[in-house]
Amino acid sequence: MQRNPRPGRAWIITPALRPDRFEAAQTCGARVALVDLEDSIAMADKQAARLQAEQFFTRPNAPTLGVRINAPTTLEGTRDLATLAGYTIKPDLILVPKVESARDLELVAGVLDAEGYTPDLWALIETPRAFDRLASIMAAPRLGGVVFGAADYAMTVGCGLGWEALLYARCALVNSAAAAGIGAIDSPAFDLEDLEALQREAELAKEIGFAGKGAVHLRQVDVINNVFTPSPEEIARARAIVTAGRKSGQGITSVDGQMVGPPFFAAAQALVDEVDGS
Incomplete structure (x- = not known):
């Protein structure tokens, strides 16, 4: 049984230090637009990114707006949460990276949940340890859905980024998400130019049960939406x-x-x- 309907189709992510890209990300047709405080931001620029990111949430009539924080068990993740708690306008959705236990989500909820504000929490599943603990992670009561982090998973395992190399991980994640009644979003495709390959990968992701797919460039959004929108x-x-x-x-x-x-x-x-x- 589905806990609650969740946004599918294209998700797009944009660096917090690129405010010139904010409007495009929010109006490109993606179901979810995320501002990034994690991988796209150098360590020396983290605080500037936190301050800049608040502007991302001020646009009216936008799609679901979220933020990818740093892992909550790290110092930078702790600083992210403290800063987010002080935002005047807060994100609809928090994408939590490096999730390896339900406790990671409890930490985020413990800091951010307040009267009148309980953001949607999604777990980025991207480590072998997380896959070993999927059942306990999926049991987290505040978990809204999961996103597959292909790049970090492949780097840790030492495998390629091709479809066959990551098929087990994708199927395991979709199966566990379905058992928990939550949605799953596939990892972005990292080749920004090959839209035919993106379409093939999106079609395969849809076939095995993903509700949508991440995008790292505006040109990918329409391809993903076309695949995941019922004909x-x-x-x-x-x-x-x-x-x-x-x-x-x-x-x-x-x-x-x-x-x-x-x-x-x-x-x-x-x-x-x-x-x-x-």
Whole structure:
């Protein structure tokens, strides 16, 4: 059972020290726009980035706006949380990197949760230890969803960034997220020029159960949205399956020559609910 509907399709991230990119990130069509305090910011610039990042959340009528902080068990992560707690306008979503236990999320919630403000907390799963502890991480009551961190995971394991090399990790993450009733977002593709490769990877990610995919450049957003947005044909088929399920009393039947039953009815109903509710 889904705990709560969560934003899928394209997520984009932009460095906190590039305010000239803020508006573009917020208006490019991504479902979630994140400002980054972690990997894109040099250690010497962390405090300047924290102060600059507050401007990211002042835009009205924006999509879901979030921030990727530094790992909460580090000094820089602690400073991030203290600064965020003092923001006048706060982020909707906090992406927590290097999550390896439910306690990491409890630390963030303990600092930021306040009367009238409980940000959506998403875990960036990017280490072998995190994959060994997925069940306990997914049990964290404040966890809204998970994001796959391919680059850090591949670096730690010593594997490549190709689809086959990371297939086990992706499938494990999607399976655990589904068991917990939360969404999963795939890692960005790091080749900024090869949009055909991005589309293939996004299609594969959707096929194994991801709800969306990260983007690190504006040109990637439309490709990702096009893959993860249900097509008119997919919607029509889902409606036909829902109708067939009702007529059959949720028993086995067929639609366009394909056998369908309860799992198909549930999946089709979820798609129809998403479309009608968006």
